Amino acid sequence: MSKFVEVAKIEELKSGTMKKVFAEGHEILLARVGDKYYATDNQCPHMKGDLSQGKLEGTIVTCPVHGSQFYVSDGQVVRWLKGGLMSKLGSALKMSRPLRAYNVKVEGGKVLVEF
Template sequence: MSKFTEVAKTEELKSGTMKKVSAEGREILLARVGDKYYATDDRCLHRKGDLSQGKLEGTVVTCPVHGSQFDVSTGQVVRWLKGGLMSKLGGAFKMSRALRVYNVKVEDGKVLVEFLCAAPRGQLYFSWAGKASPWGKNRVDPFPGGIKWTRTLAQSLRSTRYPSNSTPSLNNF
């Protein structure tokens, strides 16, 4: 189920500008490029930088903290960190992933954002097979890092503790 929520008036944003809005308990980055409006989560996924304080060039927003760039129209990573030592260290500890994006529509001078009960882009989600998870009953929980992280974990488990014909369970950790 989804619902559209008013987050701004059309006259609040000029083309090429963005701002932070709060709605449905979330901080949203609202950007206007030409006559189109885009909405994503406002926090960078690396160090939680406030993207609304960054720089918008076309549809690309740059995080003011470490220079990561995201396309606000798709949420996809354009550049993960700015380069140099920070890029190498940051990439080793936290893999890049896309921002959650929201559907936007304009009606009667109002900018409306659709809030869904769905997984954000760029994350792999798993359920606890009908059992209560450690974080709450019947909740679907994020598995950070997505498929690359999963492969790395599987390779590590195979090469260290577990023979290739066994499957570890969460009880092993």
């Protein structure tokens, strides 16, 4: 049975920022865009890059290691690697993998993630 677990207070994140949090044995990327909060796995599915050290533009996070991009809203891949030959090869071989995305809700000034 799933449950919602507090991972942060709403004032810990400004719009357009993200941070790494730990909860229920998971390393989570928590991002805020406007008044919406999103949670995905923090480790890049390519080679475990720390996405919290990457760049957040709108709802797209870019991995700091090789430049893969994902939607923080649903974890889907925007771009696998930085482009070029490796990216095309990755797409052709269906190597790209999405991030796991979690349900998030805000209650009483707290950000809660569903596990």
